[in-house]
Amino acid sequence: MALRGPKVWLWRWRRNPLKRRGDRVEAWVVLGVWMLTVFTGLLAGTTVSRSVEDGLARERAEWRPLVARLAERAPGAAPANGRVSRTETVWATARWTAADGSGHSGQLRVPAGSAVGAPVTVWTDPEGRQVTRPVTESQACVRASLIGGAAGLCAAAVPWVAGRSLRGRLERRRIDQWDAEWARFGPMWGRTTG
Structure with missing residues (x-):
């Protein structure tokens, strides 16, 4: 990972005599990637x-909702107060006729203890198949x-x-270039004249 200094806004776009071609390419890559990501x-x-x-x-x-009729008595006993909560409903088989006249049946949630033939609302698609409420x-x-x-x-x-x-990849390439240049010029700095 490259050594990073303090955060300077838009540093990639500022003029700098030390900026290399790779730095300019990276600047355009970053801009392009952000624009493409957002888009x-x-x-x-x-x-x-x-x-x-x-x-x-x-x-x-x-x-559409249709009126279905229970084909069997719903299991359980009807609540004494007449009010049915979600926990007091059970699954029972019901039958209904679609708009095209075809007969259908399916399992519906109904109040516990409902009698055979009791009306129940069922939601159906245009073919009369049972669906959930939209x-x-x-x-x-x-x-x-x-x-x-x-x-x-x-x-x-x-x-x-x-x-x-x-x-x-661009950053690794830049680091490799720096290493190569350091290997080439670094030893010259240790020499003394005289």
């Missing part, structure tokens, strides 16, 4: 975020932002890692 991250993040948000909006538009607009926005942010970070990591690797 790649933003492009991937916004693209994925829009895609996720569009998919969730399509689900909200296409998925997310709200605000939930979709949060989900799209999180997924887009993660995708942007992952995509931005690729040029950043490649740039770090290239910069490391």
Whole structure:
């Protein structure tokens, strides 16, 4: 690792008679890598975020609730107070008819002790298959932002890692050049005239 002095802003772009060609190349590499990293991250993040948000909006538009009827009595006893909490629901088989007239059945969460034929809401896709309840607009926005942010970070990591690797190679090459020059001129400094 090279010896580094105090941090000076934009030192790569300042005029210096000791600056070598390798220093200028490294300056452009650093600038290019940062620009590519930011551009790649933003492009991937916004693209994925829009895609996720569009998919969730399509689900909200296409998925519809239908009334299903229980095909069997739900296990357990109905609560005495009539209020059903999430912990007092059980899985039971229900049947429903899709918009195209085809019959479907599936497992749904229903209140414990529900009778056969009790109505239950089931969310279905256009083909009548059972799906989960679609997310709200605000939930979709949060989900799209999180997924887009993660995708942007992952995509931005690729040029950043490649740039770090290239910069490391340039730095090793510069150190090797310094070693070669030191080996050539270093012994001259120890000689005395006289």
